[in-house]
Every structure is written in C-alpha cells, then in structure tokens.
Amino acid sequence: MEGDLNAKLLETNSEEEESLGRKIWTETKKLWIVAGPGIFTRFSTFGVTVISQAFIGHIGSTELAAFALVSTVLVRFANGILLGMASALETLCGQSFGAKQYHMLGVYLQRSWIVELVCTFVLLPIFIFTAPLLRLLGQEAEIASVAGTISLWFIPIIFSYIFSFTLQMYLQAQSKNIIIAYLAALTLSLHIFLSWLMAVKLEWGIPGVMLSMILASWIPIIGQMGFVIWGGCPDTWTGFSMLAFKDLCPVIKLSLSSGVMLCLELWYNTVLVLLTGHMKYAEVAIDALSICLNINGWEMMISVGFLAAASVRVSNELGRGSAKAAKFSVIIVTATSLAIGFVLFIMFLLFRGKISYIFTESEEVSLAVADLSPLLAISILLNSVQPVLSGVAVGAGWQSVVAYVNLTCYYLIGIPIGAILGYAVGFGVKGIWIGMLLGTAIQTLVLMYITWRTDWNKQVANALARVNKWSVPASNDRNGSQPTV
Template sequence: MFIPIIRGRSNKKAHAEMEPPPLHEQTIPCTFFQRSLLESKKLWKIAAPAIFTAICQYSLGAITQTFVGHVGTLELAAVAIGNSVISGLAFGIMLGMGSALETLCGQAFGAGEIKMMGIYMQRSWIILICTAIVLIPIYVFSPPILILLGQTREISDLAGKYSLYIIPQLFAYALNFPIQKFLQSQRKVMVMAMVAAVVLAIHVALSWLLILKVGWGLAGAAAVIDFSWWLIVLGQMGYIIGTKSDGAWTDFSLLAFQELFAFVKLSLASALMLCLEFWYLMILIVLTGYLKNPLIAVDAISICMNLNGWEVMIAIGFNAAISVRVSNELGAGNPQTAKFAVLVVSITSVAIGLVCMAIILITRNEFPYLFTNSDDVAKEVTKLSGLLGFTMLLNGLQPVLSGVAIGAGWQALVAYINLGCYYVVGLPLGLLLGFKFDFGVQGIWGGLTGGIVLQTIILVVVTSCTNWDKEATQAENRVKKWGGSAGLGNSSGEPC
C-alpha cells in the first residue's frame, strides 16, 4: 500500500521543476520491504554511475603506467612513484578539501536553495586553487623528498622530472573535485560517468600514440595525463555552462569571496578526515619494506592492496550515494528519511562486503596465481587472504559511515576519531605485532586493521545515537548562514 505524504514546498521554482520530483513531496511505501526497495533504487541510481566514474578515473594512471612499462623499467618506476606518492599525496588533500562541498551543496539542494550551489562551487575553487599553489613545492622538490622516503637517487631524480611535468594535473584537481561534488549533489552522476568514459577512450589512444608511436616516453606520459584530467574538467564545465545545471549555475559572482573563512574551516576538516583514511593503508606498504626479507612480502601485499583497491571503487560509489541522500534529505527537513537511507545503504554495502570476503576465502589458493608465477609469493598471499577478506568486509561499512559524516557535516568529529583510532591505536599496534613480536606483514596489517575496526565501531555508535531532527535543524541553519533562506518543509520525515 502506498500513502501520499505532502510536505512543505520550497518556494524555489527552479528546484520544483527538477527531476526527480522534489524531496518535499513524495509517495512513500509503508512496509519495511517496500521502503527498502524504493530507497535501494535511489541509492543505486547514484552509486552505479559513481562507481563507473571512479573506475574510469582510477584507470587513467594505471593505463599510463602500463604503456610506460614498455619504455623501460626505470621510467615505469619513476611514473609509478610520481603517480602514487607525489600526485597521490596531492590527490588525497584536494579530494578531501573538495568534499566540504558534498555537505553544503547537498543540503542546499535539499533545501531548494539551488542558486547557492554555484556560489559554493566557486568558493571551493578559490580555496582549492590556493591549496594547489601551496602544494607546488612538493612537486618541485620531490627528488629530495623521495630520497628521504628511501628511494634511490636514480629513481628519485627521474620521478622528480615527471612530477614537474604533471603540475598542470594538480590544478585540474582543484577545479575537478568541486565540479564533481556540485554535479553529484544534484544527482547528475550520469553526466560525470559519460565524460569519464569518453576521456578514458581518448586517454588510451593518446597514450599509445605519444608514449610508444611518437616516442615521447616520460614527457608523453605526463602530457597525456595532464590533458586527460583537463579534458574531464572542460567536459563537465561545458555541460554546466551549457545547461545552467537547471538553475544551479548563474555565472561567476563576487559572492564567492564571502564566508571564505568558515568554508576553509570545513574544507580543512574534510581534508584531514579523508587524508587520514587515504594514507593509512599506504603506510602498510611502506612499513612492509622495512621487514627482514621484504621482497616477497612487498610483492604479496601489493597484490592484496591491488584487489582491495578495486573493491574500494565500489565503496566510493556508496560513499557518494549516501552522502548525497543524507545531505539532500537533511536539507529538505526529512531527518527520518535520512536515517532510513543510512540503514538501507549499510545493509547493502555489508552484504557486498560479505560476498567479496567469501570469494577471497574460497579462492585463496587459486587467485594469487592470477597475479604472480612465484610459488613463494602465492603462498604469502594465501596466508594474507584472511586479513584481505576481513578488510574487504570492513570496506563495505566503513566508507558508508564516512559518507554519512560528510552528508551530515561531521568532518571535524570524524577527523579526531580517525586520528585516535588509526595513528594512536592502529599504527603502534601494527608496529608492535609486526616488528616486536615478529609476526611480519601479517602483524603490521593486523594491527592497522584493529584501528579500522575501532573506528568503525565508534562511527556505528555515533550514527546510532544521532538525533536526526537536530541534524536537520543544523542543516537549515547552515544553509541560512552561508547565503540561503532555507525554505524547508515539515521536519517530520516519517513516511507512514
């Protein structure tokens, strides 16, 4: 049975004309199964294109490295280090800074303050461009930084040369992440997916042409990666300017320079929250290199992290989906709907994590040979399969809870939780088990996993104890404070 629920309407005409229908006026089913099915459809409509977009963008660097591998081993090492360490560091910071927009644009969209979304995006551009300028010295002085991290001078010097070539990519990040959060908050994820697919196809063709056919090598690899990221930016901006994004884009405005300090505070909290997560498992590979016999251990952990990385692409999609759902519903004054969305996405993502864990455990003696011909490496991967499977299970729930935090605006709180769980508990525990008690890579990974478990438990408790009506009120106040009138509807989100 379906009962129509009529909530307060926003007075924003542009918002009223957008598809899908306004959040304030929906027909919602009464049974738990019907509600779950409807919510699941909404989540997958956002998550599926977001997963595809993440995979396409993740593949840009991987494809570049694949073509460079045919040039030489030194060039491959330089590009791999440049992409994973130097560019990876900047990627984490810029993505984190841009994630503040998920909170603000999502809640503004839900509240019907459509025109403010373009202003928020421009504010984020200003902050991220300034951040990119601050990060330039890391690219310029990357050789001594890499040597300090244990790389050879030969690899460090060539990686430093490559890092100089990819500085334009840094500024593409500064524009891209706010654009994507802007589109994502409006649930225009199919636009992002189509742009990503077209750019990926062009990237493959240009990589073959410039790196191998023309013979530009390292310079060609950098030129292609720069061009592809800027093509993503231009493609998305072309759509936004051409369509006005249903009223969310109203051209450039001096309002973008207002309330910058408060915007910076939320951006820094978002960056700290995500960077602490982003770098945590990267530490695992670095620490593994300091074991007594690191070669086999590093190869094995690299295989495990590669598999884990692909599953993380699914988690990123659900992170985006729940962030959008929570921010939209809180902005619309529907706290109970936001709460129910958290429940549904948690059940869905944990189910996917269980399936991934089961596949790893069932094939633990076979799947390592897909990546290596070495029996020693394969045996080590098999030993690590239990931890890999458990990490994949955690990947089902933990990113979802981080997405809830972004949608609700809890970035500062979660940053403190991450700092304590990861670096006060997990990292020391990993060092103790791995080196003091001589459990090797299993001990290091086990300790770091302990930090993730603690963080997940705390976030589950925080989410379960949340007063969602209060969160909706705070969302209304946030929209009003930063430029909107927040014409919200009834805060009763109970569908039946």
C-alpha cells in the first residue's frame, strides 16, 4: 500500500507549480459543479415541505402547529437517522471514485439500500402511534390528534428517503447531480400546482396537500433510478449484484457512526420545538418558531449544498492521494459559504418578521417571528460554516469523532443552558434558542480546530487503506452480479 500511496502523491506534484489564482479558479469550478445543483436541489426539496406548510397554515393554526410538530420533530428524527446513515455512502463512494475504483460505487449503493430499508421498518411505529406519543410528551390533545393523522400520510415519504438520499450521494460523488436538480425543479412546480388544485380548488384540505407531497417525493426517485439503470452511469453501475449482501458489517458500522453524528445535529432543533411546546401560549410559540426554523432551513440548504461539495471534494482528493488538494478544497469551500452566509445575515436582520406573512395571516405570530429575527440571523451566520465542516468530516470519514463533539456541545452544553435561560431565568423561546446557539458556536469552534490540526497526509493513507480493504476486484463484481439491467 505504501508504494500505491507514493505513486498517487507523485501524480500530484505538478499541481504545486500552478499559481494561486489559477488554483482558486480551478477549485471553485469543481466546487460549484457539485454545490450548484446540490443547493438548487435542496432548495427545491425543502421547498416542497415549506409550500405544504404554507398551504396547511392557511387551513388553520391548529393544523399548522400539528404539521410543524410532525415535520420538525418526527420527520426530522427519521430524516436524521436515514440521512446520517446514508452519509456513509458519501464517504465510500467519494473515496472510491477518487481512487478510480468505479465498479464499487454501485455495490456500495445497493448495500446502503439494504441497511436503510431495515432501518426504516424499525422507525415505522413512531409514525403509526404519533398521537399517543405526543400526548405522552405533554402536547395539547387537539394538536396531537391532528398530528397523528398527518404522520400517517408521511409514511410513504419516509420510505422515499431510502432511495432519495442514497441516489443523491451516489450521483454527486461522480459530479453527476445535475439530473437531480432538473427533476427537483420539475417536482417543485408540480407540487405547487397539485397543492393548489387539491387543497384549495377541490377543498380536500390536509389529505390534498399530503397526497401532493407523496407524489413530489417519489417522482424524482423514479427519474434518478431510470437515469442510473439505463445508461447514465456506465462506469459505476454494472447491474444488481449479489455482492450487495456481502461484507455489510463495515458499511453498517460506518452507517451507524454517520447516523449518530448527523442525528445529534438534526435533532438539536427538534428539542427546541419540544421545549417550546411546554410553554404558555404554546400554539403561537410553536407557529412562530416553526416559521423561523423553516426560514433558517431555506438558508441552510445553501450550506448543506456546500456540505455535499466539501464531502465530495475532500473524499475525491483523499482517494486520489492528494493531501494538499484536499486541504485547499476545505479552505475554498469554507470561505465561499461564509461569504454567502454573511450577506444573508445582513438581509435577514433588515427584513425581520415581514417574511412570516408567507406562512400565516396571524398578526400575533408575525410579531413573535419579528422578535426572534435577530437570533435567526445569528443562526444563519453560524450555519454558513458549521455544516461545511461536517461535510469535511464526512469526506474524511471522521463521523465517530464528530458524533462525540456533537453530543458534548449540543446536549451537555447547549440544551441545558437553553433550558435554564428559557424556564428558570424566564427568557422563554429566546432563552432556549440562545443556549442552543451557544452550543452550535462551541461545536463550530471545535470542528475548526480539528480541521486545522489535521495531518492530511495521514488522512490520504487512511482513505487508501479503507478503499483497498473494502473493495473487490472488478472481475469479481461482474461475476457476482446479476445480468445488467
């Protein structure tokens, strides 16, 4: 393996002769090839949820609060597990593609489908028994009842995540995610029309909006699957393979580490919503907070796009054996995301609560949103850096380390401080949010330190060791596979 590493390092010596300006331009182009479609896709995908919430918000405040609880608590819970476990595929595909072991990407994709499918069946009872679970957690009976109905509609959407997350990571590792962006744009337009048709024109209410969401979740998957199977990825898709059922243990182990890492991060805001549900005037507080989190989520789609770009660029360069290129990618993607985040930070400070009227007609809720806007702006600024560093961790395969960082910063620092400020000190929702922002800030600083102190030559060696250990020869893949579809 040492000879292989030296050969790969020699391949990149010529890169040192490039001027700094040319390096920045080259890396920026590579970055946006992944980040551009990724940001647009996530805007469109997240837009499906936001548009659904907007339509449901105009049905009634109880319905809005119920949808907010399901989407920001239960769906985020499931999303965190499935997306987190799927991010293992991001590491494996990215490093294998960089190492030019293209045939392994399709095998890893199928292994991830198996792991994700089993995990989804384990999550089903949460959506079936939502109403009693929320009542047990102290939520108002009327809101819990409506949430129980909405959660049943979300079950087909949760199953769509199995293929949605994994196909996105498989395609973006090859910088072929432009097809995902086209399908996302088509789906978003279709969802707006169908939501209006079924919820407003036909007056089907919540069932109409949720039926449109289900279609919006599965249509892109059908398109992506067709693209992969019928010739879009000839080098990396060699057909359905029996190798998908072999050597699952390493994939499961990395998937669990990835799942814990991302779950601890995504569930952080869920705790914020749950704590808010126990406050006086909970309905207004939850509505205002959910609007802020949705706005924050819109902006975070930009950062998540850069997270994907950071993961792909770092994993590709580590797999290729270029430590300097991997380090340089980290610098460029972080600086770019931070610059965009700072512009949005200023914009949201200026607009404050005016944007809330997209989601609600309530003056009371709008005023509550305006009061939370400074905290929203700070969250946006932090989100421009923190997810990018998480993407670096995924690309390098540090998921288990970051899981410990998230646990400490979020759950041992952020939430306790937020609970004290919110309840004991009496700051309410603002106090809870301030505490949780402190946890995020500390986590960001820790990840910056870890990234800064990283020995990237050692990371190259680790990546090549992982790729060589878990891969099989291309001939074995063909022999162990079913006929190509």
